[in-house]
Amino acid sequence: MRKSLAVILAAAFAVSLAGCTAIPTATSCTPLSPAGDASNAVSVTGALGEKPTATIPTPLLSTKAETTTLVRGHGAPLTTGTIANVQASLYYGKTGQLLTATNFDAKAPLQVTVGVTSTSNVGKYLQCQRDGSRSVTVMTAKQFFGAAPDPSTGLTSTDTLILVTDIQKTFPGRATGALQLGQSGFPAVVTAPDGTPGVTISGSAPTQLRYEALRKGDGATVKKGDEILVHVTAIDWSTKSSFTSTWTSKVPQALRAESVTDSASGQLDPGSAKALIGQTVGSQVVVVVPPKFGYPSGKAPSGYPTNATVVYVYDILGIE
Template identity: 35%
Template sequence: MRLRPFAALSAAAVSVVLLAGCSGLGGGNTSASPSATDAAAVDLCDAQAPAGAASDAVTVSGDAGAAPTVAFTSPLDVSELQATVVSEGSGTPITAGDFVSYAMTAYDADSGEEIGQIGYEPGQLMPTQISADSPLGQVLGCGAPGERVVAAFPASESSAAQVYVVDLLSIVPSAAWGEEQAPVEGMPTVALADNGAPTITLPGGDAPTETQVAVLKKGDGYTVQTGDQVLVQYTGVRWSNGETFDSTWDKGGVPTSFSTTGVVTGFQKALEGQTVGSQVLVVMPPAEGYGEGEINSTDLKGETLVFVVDILGAQQATPTSTE
């Protein structure tokens, strides 16, 4: 028995028991693409599945954000997706396009047995971008952080009927939120726009011959480890002329995700050992970037590169969880 994958997560980065399988609501990929933010006008309140006899039959105790105590009479007859709000959240409601952090515990609707739980500890689940047509959006609706929902899923071709308790933990900011740190002398300087987008100013002199990393903001979250998936915003400039060659901020300000081992060495050094919520400045020579060669306008060979990276979320390469 497996949990339905609310988030589009790499098979190498999640627990096979907890997050493999098919959602039964149009596929497992529930992370919205940048174009999905065009659907921000869609009211998530209207997207939330209605309560029903199955979801209403589940008794839940405990506070949102911690593993719940659940009771229901099994087998539970689940004919369609149902969602019952157990406790309301507080603060700003979520809207389509937001990235959210959440936790969930799943049960077999036929036997009543717990299948597993995940997300209650830092680093277990990547923040997910929510949309009105995703399973997570249809469960949480336009709830606010602290909301707890019982969701009853009918059986699909690949999974038996299941019951979830889903907690909305937080709305993830689009820029690093950590405590500002003192600048490092001799490194590039960074100015931030109101939305958090950085402008990088290079110092005079020769480019460094070794990778340099400085923390601009120190976050208070999970510490990124080798092989973890990360959710980041970034801007990269060429040392040779100061021109920006790539930036998530220039692509709608939508964060992107990847493994720390799936990027060049200098970028990897900027991520691993840092905490979620941090903003990191890294200067990397060609050897730890895109390789030695003659600097040109078509690729990044020979370039010393400068990145400002906002670390917004992370998921352990092998999440710890219960089964």
């Protein structure tokens, strides 16, 4: 029986995804590493999100970072600070050898911050990519690691590496909800352009749990037991200094929306759990937790101040 035209086109479309060619980058976004001859020379086969096969003309050498988009994806181009769940494979340019890769388990992705330099710059060159995209970046080992590679890797700074990255899911890098009218008596929160909160505390510490949404998101509602992705800053009321903040590294934290007193898998103090459950994704929530609503003895994370009233600013970025 003859195949319908729709089936033939669908098959042709599947083949075009399996054997990717370069797609022009959106003109509204300027990538950190534009496409070039080296990145355009790499072809990749395999379904998005599954272990790919890269064909690399060897030796492939480059002294600058280049990124070619192989599958465009959907939505707006990603900007610095966006959080991305990715699967990635790293190859050696001289031989084409696969050096390392993620496990390609959709439930256990590598989470990176777009455009941010870290110990391995998987996210650094993803600017202007999109949710559901596949890209290939050719760069030196020094550009990948952000510094000269550790001697134990056997790599030199000028060795060429090829990174193939599939973006599975993205989250905004900060709370994006609508601004709300603040209540009196709360610490004042001013947000920097990159989303980092600055907190001003005055007066006596309250004795009761207090919380409010400074921004109200329109995303899903956080339920007890959800795995939520947050940026969080925690400040000791008495010293008025922050003792922990994910904004320092620009890497958010995944937390179970459950108190340590409710479940062995709970991660939040009782006050924060009460404040966050029922909030919506995209919200920024300030929580003031007096000691009696804080972590019980022996349950607090390392570095948590003893018998302190703690001010938290949570940006709820998503639900995993």
